Amino acid sequence: MSDTDSHKPRVLFLNRSYWPDTEATGQLLTALCEGLADEFEIHVLAGQPNVTTSEVEFQQTAQRNGVTIHRVKHSTFPKSNMVLKSLNFISFVRACRRQIHQVPQPDIVVFETDPFLLPFVADRFRRKTGCQVIGYLQDIYPDLAIALKKIRNSWPIRQLRKRLFDVYRRCDRMVVLSTDMRQLLLDDGIEKNRVRIIANWADTQQVVPIETDNRFRANFGLGEKFVAMYSGNLGLTQRLEEFVEAAALLQDDPEIQFVFIGRGATRPDLEAQVESLGLSNVLFCDYQPLEELSHSLSAGNLHLIPLTTEISRCLMPSKLYGILAAGRPYLTNAPSSSELYRVTEEQEAGFTVEAGSSQRIADAIRTAKADPDRLAAMGRRARKLAEEEYTRELSIQRFGQMLHEIQSDSQA
Missing domain, CATH: 3.40.50.2000 (Glycogen Phosphorylase B;)
Structure with missing residues (x-):
């Protein structure tokens, strides 16, 4: 619990992409975190931005719209090369493992899967600190990569999947986007009462129908x-x-x-x-x-x-x-x-x-x-x-209710 603001639970999100990146996961996470900032002390451990704007300096810690952003130093090789892209992911995960101990200690850690090794960072931190952990899956790896035939379902991949799902079973909650994704987790033995469906959204004020003069x-x-x-x-x-x-x-x-x-x-x-x-x-x-x-x-x-x-x-x-x-x-x-x-x-x-x-x-x-x-x-x-x-407000409300729910569980 925060020493300076004990009535606000401290929540740390882990994801490579965050504002000002244009990837969908980064934009959605930015909107979610900023929407939760009134009720929670929100921190984000993120990577270096993929875009440069006049608003962004490559500083290690920054505040934006009530959210504290902690950026790790990692390699930023061109993403067009798969080997170099993989090195970027590994570099980011290793940097997260180190820097997660430098941010104010959270009550709850929420990991996404950009990259898909982040669950191991959160699980290791949970074992050391006793914090609660939520998995927030925009997609499910390695199942997706196997379905796309990007990788073979080989023995090493099956072992990786087993370890990932072991982490998911230890999480206090798992958040997915659809009933199909939920069923995949349930089929692998994750308890039903720990899985929540919270859909993504579009900003219905920013995106509106244009019927004339398009x-x-x-x-x-x-x-x-x-x-x-x-x-x-x-x-x-x-x-x-x-x-x-x-x-x-x-x-x-x-x-x-x-x-x-x-x-x-x-x-x-x-x-x-x-x-x-x-x-x-x-x-x-x-x-x-x-x-x-x-x-x-x-x-x-x-x-x-x-x-x-x-x-x-x-x-x-x-x-x-x-x-x-x-x-x-x-x-x-x-x-x-x-x-x-x-x-x-x-x-x-x-x-x-x-x-x-x-x-x-x-x-x-x-x-x-x-x-x-x-x-x-x-x-x-x-x-x-x-x-x-499918509004931002509704998804933020559902996410906030879940955070309060597991915070209450820990105090029961």
């Missing part, structure tokens, strides 16, 4: 075309090839335009696929500034959310929440067993198709284009869902 449409010459949009990381988890194949099947309709916004490991391959197919109905553009997010997301008539069966138990697509906030319907090929499929069907906020068929995707897009009234109704329901279920 700057993104004007800037990219989209006019009145029907835009099928993917906005987000163009990485391995997305499996976007099926959507490019669907674009090829729809090239006979000049009113349909596919737009892919973002960057990532698979963008060069997708661009090559578009070129090899000779497609003129696919546009790639870079991430848009945050202040333009309402315009860019609202420019899509129908958003695209891919989710394979293997991946659905390891993460929940964070892009869903921005799409809902923008009041736009979406098309997903999520498996029927997944939470994303269930939410889509129950809330009638979008279309679902079976994965594995670009023809089904193309047919669904034609169906959506032919029924603008149905699309508009879906968009209204999407915005309502964002305002009622």
Whole structure:
């Protein structure tokens, strides 16, 4: 407990990414920590920023919006090289192991998994200090990497997974984003009463529907075309090839335009696929500034959310929440067993198709284009869902309640 402010529990978050980084995990964690700062003494042990702004000096300790940020010194090799990227992660974890003992001793440590070795840092610190520990999983490794075939499920990887899940079983609480992720933890023997679902969110005040005078449409010459949009990381988890194949099947309709916004490991391959197919109905553009997010997301008539069966138990697509906030319907090929499929069907906020068929995707897009009234109704329901279920305030409230709950448990 803090000596200077005994009525406020002291909470330390561990994650490489934090403000001013633009990665989704860093932005979400920043909003969460700043939202909790009124009720808790919040500290964050983070890495060096990936971006440089006039506001950021590479200082070891800084205050921002009620949060104390402690930055560790670690290697920052280019992330394009997998070996060097791994060295960055190892360097960060080793630095965290040292510096966690230099910050004011917390009552509760919350670890994320950027990188996925951070649970071991928190567990080691718990054994030495007796603090409480919460695991906050944006995705589940190594299961996700295995599902993506980035690594083999070899004996060393199975041993690593066993050790990680041993840590999870010792945690006072585990926080995940969906029922699918929760079930994966339960299947591995983690007690049900220790697992909480706290969804991610979009800022429903920052992201709003733009129905007229859309700057993104004007800037990219989209006019009145029907835009099928993917906005987000163009990485391995997305499996976007099926959507490019669907674009090829729809090239006979000049009113349909596919737009892919973002960057990532698979963008060069997708661009090559578009070129090899000779497609003129696919546009790639870079991430848009945050202040333009309402315009860019609202420019899509129908958003695209891919989710394979293997991946659905390891993460929940964070892009869903921005799409809902923008009041736009979406098309997903999520498996029927997944939470994303269930939410889509129950809330009638979008279309679902079976994965594995670009023809089904193309047919669904034609169906959506032919029924603008149905699309508009879906968009209204999407915005309502964002305002009622997926707000920053609601997630912060749930996280705060959980922190108070385990603090009470420790004092019982």
